[in-house]
Amino acid sequence: MPQIVRVALDSNLPPLQWPACCPECGTTKMLEKMTTRLGHVKSVPPTLAGGLSVKNEVMYLTYFICPDHAAETRWANRLLEKSPVMYLLRFIFYVGAILALALLFGPRRLANFPELGALLVLPVLGLVGVPSLIWAHMATSLRPIYFDLERGWMIIRFRQAPYATKFRVMNLETTSSVNTEELPWFKRKLVWQLALMTVLSVAMIYYFESLVQF
Numbered sequence: 306m307p308q309i310v311r312v313a314l315d316s317n318l319p320p321l322q323w324p325a326c327c328p329e330c331g332t333t334k335m336l337e338k339m340t341t342r343l344g345h346v347k348s349v350p351p352t353l354a355g356g357l358s359v360k361n362e363v364m365y366l367t368y369f370i371c372p373d374h375a376a377e378t379r380w381a382n383r384l385l386e387k388s389p390v391m392y393l394l395r396f397i398f399y400v401g402a403i404l405a406l407a408l409l410f411g412p413r414r415l416a417n418f419p420e421l422g423a424l425l426v427l428p429v430l431g432l433v434g435v436p437s438l439i440w441a442h443m444a445t446s447l448r449p450i451y452f453d454l455e456r457g458w459m460i461i462r463f464r465q466a467p468y469a470t471k472f473r474v475m476n477l478e479t480t481s482s483v484n485t486e487e488l489p490w491f492k493r494k495l496v497w498q499l500a501l502m503t504v505l506s507v508a509m510i511y512y513f514e515s516l517v518q519f
């Protein structure tokens with residue numbers, strides 16, 4: 306069972322400690338360092354240690370992983386990365402998938418395919434992209450799912466519960482609920498992102514439908 310761990314980012318707290326084992330299989334041999342993008346920071350933060358680093362105003366998280374599991378986690382985390390390019394790509398995937406569903410099951414279906422021309426790239430991207438995003442969510446061993454330096458915390462999802470427990474035990478103070486307060490739902494970015502995406506998707510479908518009619 307995957308575990309969600311909330312971590313306080315505060316230079317007054319002890320630096321993060323990382324278990325010296327693979328987050329997936331637990332091996333302690335041949336470990337390599339993996340770096341995952343956390344997100345953009347507006348100002349260069351106070352000295353935070355423990356696998357946290359800043360390069361060109363982008364913050365990264367570094368942890369150990371074995372070579373066998375490094376590749377899939379690297380690919381999965383890249384697909385799910387919080388960067389403008391990947392946000393755009395994921396948006397294109399979702400819109401493409403909605404168009405693909407409309408074409409496959411909608412009222413006008415495949416008969417309109419030749420008229421669409423270059424627009425056909427979108428549903429194809431959606432059919433490839435959305436399954437790969439689903440794969441990424443399942444395949445990643447360790448992924449930061451939320452990061453906010455101003456509020457001073459991040460959320461990490463661990464695929465393997467024993468590793469998550471090890472991490473919690475090594476970072477009792479930074480993962481304690483006292484140092485990681487919960488946000489009300491309307492202040493969560495994801496809620497608004499989903500709402501915006503739904504509105505845009507519906508608008509796209511109407512636009513697309515009007516194109517097909519002529």
Ligand SMILES: [Zn+2]
Nearest residue numbers: 327330371374
């Ligand atoms: Zn491993």
